[in-house]
Structures are given as structure tokens and as C-alpha cells.
Amino acid sequence: MSWLPRLVALLLAAVLCSAAFAQDSASDSPTAPEPTVADLRTQLDQIPKAVDNDDDVRALVAQLTAIGGQADKFVAAHTVELNDLNARLGELGNAPAGGATAEDPDITRQRAALTKERNGLDADIRLARLVTVDVQQRSADLLDQRRALFEARLTERSPSPLGREFWSDIGDAWAGDVTRLRALDAEVKKSIAIASQPAHRVAVVTSIGVALLIAFFGNWAAERALVGLAARLLPGGRLRRSLLVIAIVITNVVLVGLSAQGVHAVLDAHGVWGPQTRKLAQAVVQSSIFIAFVVGLGRALLSNQRPSWRLPPIADAMAARLAPFPWLTALIAALVWAPAQVNAVVEASFAAVVATHVATALGLTALIGAMLLRLRAPRGAAAAATTAETAPTPAPSGGAAQPPPERPTWVSLLLGAVAAMLVAIWVLVGTGYVALASFLASQLTWTGIVVAAFYLLFKFADDVFMAVVSSRSSFGQRLQKSFGLAPQTLDQAAVLLSGVARLALFFYMVIALATPLGTSPGEVFQRSGKFGAGVKVGEFELVPGAIFSAMAVLVAGLLALRIFKRWLDTRYLPQTTLEPGMRNSITTLLGYAGGVLVVAVSLSALGIGIERIAWVASALSVGIGFGLQAIVQNFISGLILLAERPVKVGDWVVLGNAEGDVRRINVRATEIQLGDRSTLIVPNSEFITKTVRNMTLSNAEGRVLIRLPMPLTTDAGRTREVMLAACTGHDGVLATPAPSVTLEGIEGGFLIFQAIAYVQSPRAAGGIRSDLFFAMIDGLHAADLPLAAYAAAPAPAPPAPPPADPVMPGPAP
Numbered sequence: 001m002s003w004l005p006r007l008v009a010l011l012l013a014a015v016l017c018s019a020a021f022a023q024d025s026a027s028d029s030p031t032a033p034e035p036t037v038a039d040l041r042t043q044l045d046q047i048p049k050a051v052d053n054d055d056d057v058r059a060l061v062a063q064l065t066a067i068g069g070q071a072d073k074f075v076a077a078h079t080v081e082l083n084d085l086n087a088r089l090g091e092l093g094n095a096p097a098g099g100a101t102a103e104d105p106d107i108t109r110q111r112a113a114l115t116k117e118r119n120g121l122d123a124d125i126r127l128a129r130l131v132t133v134d135v136q137q138r139s140a141d142l143l144d145q146r147r148a149l150f151e152a153r154l155t156e157r158s159p160s161p162l163g164r165e166f167w168s169d170i171g172d173a174w175a176g177d178v179t180r181l182r183a184l185d186a187e188v189k190k191s192i193a194i195a196s197q198p199a200h201r202v203a204v205v206t207s208i209g210v211a212l213l214i215a216f217f218g219n220w221a222a223e224r225a226l227v228g229l230a231a232r233l234l235p236g237g238r239l240r241r242s243l244l245v246i247a248i249v250i251t252n253v254v255l256v257g258l259s260a261q262g263v264h265a266v267l268d269a270h271g272v273w274g275p276q277t278r279k280l281a282q283a284v285v286q287s288s289i290f291i292a293f294v295v296g297l298g299r300a301l302l303s304n305q306r307p308s309w310r311l312p313p314i315a316d317a318m319a320a321r322l323a324p325f326p327w328l329t330a331l332i333a334a335l336v337w338a339p340a341q342v343n344a345v346v347e348a349s350f351a352a353v354v355a356t357h358v359a360t361a362l363g364l365t366a367l368i369g370a371m372l373l374r375l376r377a378p379r380g381a382a383a384a385a386t387t388a389e390t391a392p393t394p395a396p397s398g399g400a401a402q403p404p405p406e407r408p409t410w411v412s413l414l415l416g417a418v419a420a421m422l423v424a425i426w427v428l429v430g431t432g433y434v435a436l437a438s439f440l441a442s443q444l445t446w447t448g449i450v451v452a453a454f455y456l457l458f459k460f461a462d463d464v465f466m467a468v469v470s471s472r473s474s475f476g477q478r479l480q481k482s483f484g485l486a487p488q489t490l491d492q493a494a495v496l497l498s499g500v501a502r503l504a505l506f507f508y509m510v511i512a513l514a515t516p517l518g519t520s521p522g523e524v525f526q527r528s529g530k531f532g533a534g535v536k537v538g539e540f541e542l543v544p545g546a547i548f549s550a551m552a553v554l555v556a557g558l559l560a561l562r563i564f565k566r567w568l569d570t571r572y573l574p575q576t577t578l579e580p581g582m583r584n585s586i587t588t589l590l591g592y593a594g595g596v597l598v599v600a601v602s603l604s605a606l607g608i609g610i611e612r613i614a615w616v617a618s619a620l621s622v623g624i625g626f627g628l629q630a631i632v633q634n635f636i637s638g639l640i641l642l643a644e645r646p647v648k649v650g651d652w653v654v655l656g657n658a659e660g661d662v663r664r665i666n667v668r669a670t671e672i673q674l675g676d677r678s679t680l681i682v683p684n685s686e687f688i689t690k691t692v693r694n695m696t697l698s699n700a701e702g703r704v705l706i707r708l709p710m711p712l713t714t715d716a717g718r719t720r721e722v723m724l725a726a727c728t729g730h731d732g733v734l735a736t737p738a739p740s741v742t743l744e745g746i747e748g749g750f751l752i753f754q755a756i757a758y759v760q761s762p763r764a765a766g767g768i769r770s771d772l773f774f775a776m777i778d779g780l781h782a783a784d785l786p787l788a789a790y791a792a793a794p795a796p797a798p799p800a801p802p803p804a805d806p807v808m809p810g811p812a813p
Contacts, residue, residue, distance in 0.1 A: 032076075035070055037127045043067050043135060061139055068135035078121055085118040122752040143387065150766045160432040161387045166354070173349035180346040186273040193266075200270040206268035211259035214291075217258075227306070239467040241311050242460040245300040249456075252296030257357055261287040276345050283341040291330035296454055298326025311459055321374045325367075332367045333445065336360040348806060353420045357438035361429050364441035365422050368448075372419060418444070421576045447513060454509040462502035471492040483562050550606035558597030565591055584649040588665065589642050630685075634668045637684035647687050647694055652702075652762045654693035655682060661763070675766070695762045701734065702762030708776065709788040716743060719753055722783050726775035727757045734758045734767040750788045 035043075092111050096103055133436065159165035194202045197631040226247050234240040264285050267273060273281055292583055302319045303310040310319065339356045344350070369627055420779035421444055428437035471487035475493075479485055565587050573583040639681050641647055642665060651662045662675040670687065686692075695702070710719055720741045727739035746752070755776070759768050780787065 005082065013017045034074070037071075037074065037124050038076070040067055040071055040128070042132050044131060044138070044588065047138065047139070050145065060142055060357060064135050064139045068139075070131050071128045071135065075125055075132070078125055078128075081123060082118065082121050083660060085121065089114050099388065108678065119640055138375065155433075156435055157432045158357075158434050160430055161434070162430050162586050164352075170355060171350040173351040177346075177352050180348060181342075184276050184280075184346050186340070187276050191272045191274060191277050194209050195267065195270065195272045200272070203266055203270060204272070207263050211263045215256050215259045215288075218255050219252050219296075222255065223248055226251065227309075228730060235400060237312075237467060238459070239310050239463040241458065242463045244309065245303075245456055246312055248300040249293065249296040252292045255287045257285075260285040269632060279345050283345075287334050287337060288783060291334060294330040294333070295326045297449070297456070298322075298329065300455065301452060302326070311456065318375070322371070325374070327369055328367060328370075329445070329449075332363050336363045354434055357434040357628040358429060361425055361434065361437040361441040364445050367426050368418065368441075368444060369422055371457050372422075388551035394567060395736070435716040440570075450512045454512070457505050458502055461505060465494045465498040465501065468499060482488075484558060485562075550602045553605045554598060554602040557601060559590065561594040563596060564594070580650055584665075589639075592639075620687070630683075635686045637688045638665060638668065638670075640688055641684055643671070646697070647692060651697065652695040654695065655686065655690070659695075661695075702759045702765040704755075704757045704772060705758060706752045706755040706757075706769065706776070707744070708755075709747070710753060711786065711788050712746070712749060712751060714751055714785055716751065716753075718783055719751075719780070719785055722785065723753060723755045723776050724770055726779055727755060729775065730757075730768060730771055732759050732764060732771070736759065 044064075047063060089111065092107060092114070095108070095111065119227070128208075159169060161167075194200060218300075226244060230240050230244045230247075234243065264281055267281070301310075301312055301313070302322055303315075304319050305322050307316050307319070314322075325626070336356075336359055339352075339359065343352055343356055421440065425437045425440050426443075428434070465472050468475050469490055470479060473492040476490045478492060480487060568590065569587050571581070573586065576583075647653055647662055647665075647667060647670070649662050653659065653662060654671070658672065658674060658680055660672045660680065662670060662681070663673050664671040665684070669681045669683050672682055674680055706723075708723070710716075720743075721743045724739060727733050727741075728735075733739055734757075737758050739755065741755045743751060744752040744754045755772070757768070757772065759765050777787075
């Protein structure tokens with residue numbers, strides 16, 4: 001069982017893999033001549049179309065990938081040259097038609113030479129593209145054959161280990177397998193003898209000692225250093241815990257991998273390896289990397305030495321019971337993997353391969369079964385701790401006790417499914433389907449490792465965006481202050497980014513889980529790369545790269561637009577002579593125009609051209625004509641208000657029975673703040689289609705008008721003096737224009753006096769009018785000038801005077 005492809009897939013997924021796993025295994029040197037199309041076709045024709053085993057498929061697919069890469073390079077390199085030739089031919093123009101004036105012979109010869117060269121290069125490019133297509137088809141055929149071989153191997157039935165035939169086959173093949181093992185043993189002894197020679201002894205012993213020191217003491221020191229750095233440099237929270245776990249796992253893998261590779265390189269440089277021991281040594285290096293990964297991941301997640309830093313919600317007692325299993329998993333995986341590698345190196349018999357499958361299935365299922373038992377509390381401890389575990393847990397603050405958390409239903413169902421899988425594997429082993437049983441046991445173990453690793457990555461993706469983008473983080477608060485973003489916007493962005501990251505991780509988790517299913521990481525990532533190249537839906541092609549580019553352009557454009565509007569509103573426009581209403585109109589209009597431009601550029605980055613946008617707009621116009629008339633009417637009315645400015649922010653308007661300050665002009669409606677501090681939302685079309693009274697359009701001053709009825713016997717001169725004194729004595733009344741008092745006439749047997757005074761703003765007219773009423777009534781009482789008494793008059797009461805308008809602007813009549 002080869003763990004390296006699975007491990008590489010998982011490690012690449014940990015860094016989001018970038019969809020580029022398979023590299024050209026046989027890349028040309030910089031000085032090597034460029035292969036021609038004929039050479040590439042010859043190499044492609046030499047590759048067989050049928051295979052017999054899995055290793056042949058991998059080698060042939062690697063060769064096909066190299067040929068396809070060279071063909072793509074050829075096309076890319078010569079396309080530029082072809083474009084240059086077409087441009088030069090365009091400069092020369094077309095050949096003159098028959099009967100026309102003959103052109104210069106040099107131009108004719110040059111056109112003919114360029115045309116010949118262009119046609120030959122174009123033919124080569126077409127042939128190279130055909131090679132690329134053939135490579136893709138040949139690779140697909142080989143992978144289909146490999147999958148068929150894999151399925152056939154899985155469904156093949158072997159003698160059952162419960163029967164006599166299984167053991168008799170092993171006995172019959174024992175002599176041949178022992179002979180092969182003796183050849184390997186002789187090669188191993190020869191390698192040890194070479195390493196023990198004085199010329200190589202010091203280097204070999206030193207490299208092994210340094211490797212062991214780095215692998216054990218280096219990991220121990222690095223883990224403690226990482227804990228100290230995390231405690232000092234990172235703020236407390238979930239991000240610190242998940243980042244520490246990732247750092248510990250990566251450090252373990254890197255240190256152990258460097259140590260193993262270093263020892264292998266030193267031994268190789270001293271000529272220690274033979275043909276078989278070299279393969280076995282490479283397998284040992286792969287196994288050491290896998291062991292380091294599993295042990296580091298398990299220890300970091302359980303975190304028995306630092307329970308407060310533990311990432312998954314596991315109780316301390318449960319974590320202590322599971323502490324040995326990272327080591328056991330790595331050890332048993334290595335033990336069941338070593339015989340498979342030895343079988344492959346020495347080309348062991350079929351009986352040995354079947355026995356290896358049996359050992360793999362039984363060993364891994366025993367490990368998983370022991371883990372399931374450890375997930376349950378021991379019987380003695382459970383009986384002794386029943387009361388403690390079922391009793392409510394006291395709250396940390398000393399408040400009401402909390403009941404112990406119950407295991408979720410899905411966890412119980414999952415554990416039951418794993419137990420059923422173990423029983424099925426044992427049944428398959430007993431019935432002779434040992435290859436399928438070994439595969440299922442390996443897949444079950446690998447699934448647990450992948451789920452644990454991606455659990456860590458999911459947590460890290462969630463923690464990093466919540467700690468960086470959310471409004472509760474320091475960086476999020478700086479974003480809020482810099483760009484004027486609302487806290488809810490930042491929180492929504494953090495959740496959205498976390499969801500996108502989790503979706504990408506889930507995609508690669510499926511890839512990592514599918515790796516053992518008869519495929520290699522190269523094939524899986526090659527398919528993911530094809531998926532990343534685009535998915536065509538109808539006539540529109542969805543390209544993940546283009547989608548992310550469009551999202552990046554949209555976010556960057558909106559941020560740049562917000563920064564520009566903020567600069568205009570706070571820095572530039574206040575330095576101009578424009579009034580606040582005009583400044584607000586300019587900022588709003590630029591925001592609308594900039595938003596439309598940013599959306600158009602984002603759609604262009606997505607691959608939607610201007611002509612498609614125009615088509616969509618024309619299609620929407622039909623819907624606008626039927627159902628969106630009011631919305632479009634209000635939108636256009638809002639643009640008219642911002643452009644013509646008959647009503648602007650800060651104006652005092654009267655619309656029907658409502659009057660107040662214009663606070664904001666939005667896309668659809670305008671906000672008016674009334675005198676009682678409430679807000680009236682008025683559709684923009686109301687300001688365009690109806691009569692609106694703007695009290696501050698041309699003159700910001702307000703007018704106070706007071707009409708008083710007096711008896712016919714009243715001294716008109718003294719009354720006028722009292723009313724003028726009340727107006728001039730108030731601080732809120734303007735001296736220019738000066739207040740005035742006029743005698744309007746006689747109505748219903750009363751003298752009608754009218755006082756007009758101007759104030760700073762119509763918003764202050766109501767309060768000043770009340771103050772003037774109080775002052776005039778007091779003054780008239782003091783001057784012994786009684787007001788008219790309507791109820792005492794014998795004649796019918798005259799009609800009430802028209803209501804005074806306290807906010808009539810303009811000059812005095």
C-alpha cells in the first residue's frame with residue numbers, strides 16, 4: 001500500500017493545492033534543441049496503446065504529459081511568430097489584380113517568401129495542436145484501462161485464509177519467495193558493508209546521527225519554540241490555536257522529511273545503494289514522511305500537554321485515551337505497508353501478495369476497532385463515574401448548573417457505520433475477496449486521516465477570516481474606520497469569505513479522498529485542472545479563475561470608489577465654494593456612475609462582453625415596460641433631482657401637508673425630516689410630477705406673519721408701536737429686512753393688523769412666532785389696548801382669519 005501519493009495530495013490540499021500537482025517528469029534541459037512536430041508525433045506513436053499493470057499506466061501517462069507539454073510550448077512559442085508574419089504580410093498588402101500596374105519585383109518576392117513561411121508555420125502549429133488532442137485522448141484511454149484493471153483486481157476472488165488452499169499456496173510459493181528475499185538480503189548486506197568501509201563510515205554515521213537528532217530533538221525544540229512564539233506574538237483566540245496546530249504539523253513533516261532525504265542523499269553519494277535497496281530506501285523515506293505527518297497531526301489535535309489549546313471539542317479524559325493512536329496508526333500503517341513494498345521490489349509470488357492483503361485488512365481493522373472501543377469509556381470507569389457524568393455541570397461563574405453535553409446523533413450513526421464497515425471487511429476476508437477488503441480497510445484509514453486534516457483546515461479558514469475581516473478584530477476595525485464600512489458589512493464579508501474557502505477546501509478534500517480509488521493524485525489534479533479551465537453552460541462558459549477575478553475586481557473597484565467618494569466628501573469638495581447640497585449631489589452622482597462602471601468591468605472580467613450586457617439590458621427593458629415602471633420612474637426622477645437640483649439636501653420643503661428638511665436623496669426615494677423628528681420617505685417622482693414648495697431654494701431666510709384683530713376704537717398708532725417693539729426686541733428677528741406692521745383693513749367690524757418679521761431660517765420661524773405672540777399680547781395689555789372679543793359681539797361672529805403662514809419667504813410686500 002503506497003501512502004506517498006495520498007500524503008502528497010493531502011499536503012497540497014493543505015495549501016489549497018493550486019491545481020498543479022503533476023509536473024513534467026522529463027523536462028528538457030535549457031540547452032536541448034526544441035523538438036519538431038515530427039519528433040513529437042514519433043514519440044507519441046511509440047507509446048503502446050494497451051497496458052498490463054498499473055505501473056505501466058503511470059509511466060506512460062507521464063510520458064504523454066511530457067509530450068503534450070512540449071506540444072503546447074511549441075504552439076505558444078510559434079504563435080507569436082505567426083502573428084508577426086501576418087502583420088508583415090498585412091503591411092505589404094495584397095498582390096495586384098490581373099491587369100493592374102505591376103509592382104516592384106522585390107516586394108513580390110518578399111510577399112511570396114513570407115507567404116510560404118507563414119503557411120509552413122501555420123501547418124506546424126495545426127499539427128502540434130493535433131498532437132495535443134491525440135495526447136489527451138491517449139491519456140484518457142490509458143486511464144480507462146487502468147481503472148478497468150483496478151476494478152478487475154478488486155473483484156478478483158482469492159483463496160480464503162480460513163481454507164486449506166490459502167495456506168497450501170503459501171507453502172508452495174515459500175521456497176521461491178525465500179530465494180528472492182535472500183537476493184534482497186544479500187544486497188542489503190553488501191550496502192551495509194560499503195557503508196562500513198573507512199572511506200564512507202564517518203559520513204554515513206554522521207548523517208544518520210544528525211538526522212535522528214533533527215527528527216527527534218529538533219521536533220521537540222521546534223514545537224516548544226512555536227508554542228512560545230504563538231503565546232507572545234498572537235492574540236488569544238481560535239486563530240492562535242488552529243495556526244499553532246498547522247505550524248506543528250508542517251514543522252514535523254519538514255524536519256523529518258529533510259532528515260530522511262539527507263541520509264538517503266549521503267548514502268547515494270557514497271554508492272551504498274543497489275538496484276533493489278535503492279527502491280526500498282526511497283519507500284522508507286516516503287514512509288517516514290507519512291509517519292511524521294500522522295503523528296504530528298494527531299498529537300497537535302489532541303494536545304494532551306496543552307488542553308486549553310485543544311482545537312476539537314474533546315474532553316481531557318477522551319483525549320488521554322486517544323493519545324497512543326497517532327503513533328499506533330503510523331506504526332501499523334508502516335508495518336502493513338512494508339511487506340507490500342518488499343513484494344514489489346522482489347516481485348514476490350501471488351500467494352505472498354494475497355497474504356499481504358490479508359495482513360493489511362486485519363491490521364488496519366484491528367486498529368480502527370481498538371479506536372472505536374477507546375471512544376467508549378471503560379466499563380469499570382463508566383460504572384464508577386456514572387453519577388459524576390450524569391450530574392449537571394456547575395456553571396463557571398457559580399450560576400445555574402448546566403447539563404453535560406450529549407453526543408450528537410450523527411456521531412453515533414457515523415460510529416455505527418464504521419463498525420458495520422469493519423464487519424463487512426472481515427466477511428470479505430473470510431470469503432476470499434482479500435484485495436477488496438484490503439482496499440476498504442486502507443480507504444477507511446485514509447478517510448479518517450483526511451477528515452482530521454481537513455477539519456483542521458476548515459477551522460483555520462473560519463478562524464483566519466473571522467479574526468482578520470470581522471468587525472470585532474483590530475484589522476476589521478481599521479477597515480471600518482478607513483473605508484466607512486458598517487460592522488454588519490464586515491461580519492457578512494467574513495462569513496462569505498469563510499464559506500468560499502470552505503467550499504474550495506471541500507473540493508480538494510473530495511480529491512484527497514478519491515486518491516486511493518484506483519487513481520493517482522496526478523490524474524485527480526489533472527481533472528481538477530480541467531474543471532478549473534471552465535464549465536460550459538449553454539453558450540456561456542463558467543471559468544473559476546474568471547469568477548475569482550471578477551469578484552476581486554468588484555471588491556477592489558467598490559473599495560476604490562468608496563475611498564474616492566470619501567476623499568471628495570471630506571477633502572476636496574469642502575475646499576470649493578459649492579454649497580453642501582451641491583457637494584452631496586456631486587458625490588452621489590459620481591457614486592452611481594462609478595458603481596455602474598465597476599459592475600461593467602467585473603462582468604467584462606467574468607467574460608461577459610459589452611454586447612451581451614446590451615442584450616441583457618434590452619431584455620430587461622421589456623420587463624421594465626411592464627412591471628418596473630414605478631421603480632425606473634423614481635430612479636430617473638432621483639437623477640433629475642441630483643442634476644437640476646430643484647430640491648437638494650438641506651432644503652426646507654413643503655409637499656402637501658408635510659414640511660421639513662431634506663436629509664438625503666437616494667436612488668428611489670428622498671428622506672425628509674419633519675418637525676417632530678420623524679422621517680418621511682417620499683418617492684422621487686413626487687418631486688417631479690407634483691407641486692413642491694421649496695422654502696429655501698433662492699432665499700434661506702424665513703418669514704414670520706402675525707395677524708391680530710382689534711376693536712374699531714383701538715388707537716392704531718399705539719398698536720403699531722407695540723407690535724413693532726415686540727418684533728425689534730426679539731434677538732431672532734433680522735434687522736434687514738426690517739420688520740413691518742400694516743393695517744390690512746376692516747373685517748367683520750374689526751381692525752386687522754399684520755406684522756411681518758424675517759428670521760435667519762424658516763426652521764426657527766415657529767418658535768420665534770410664538771415668542772412674538774407672547775410679547776405682543778403682554779405689550780397690548782400693558783398699553784391698555786384690549787384685543788377683540790368675538791364672543792361678546794351681538795352680531796354673528798365674523799369668519800376666522802386665514803391661517804398664518806409662518807414660513808413665507810421673499811421680500812416684504
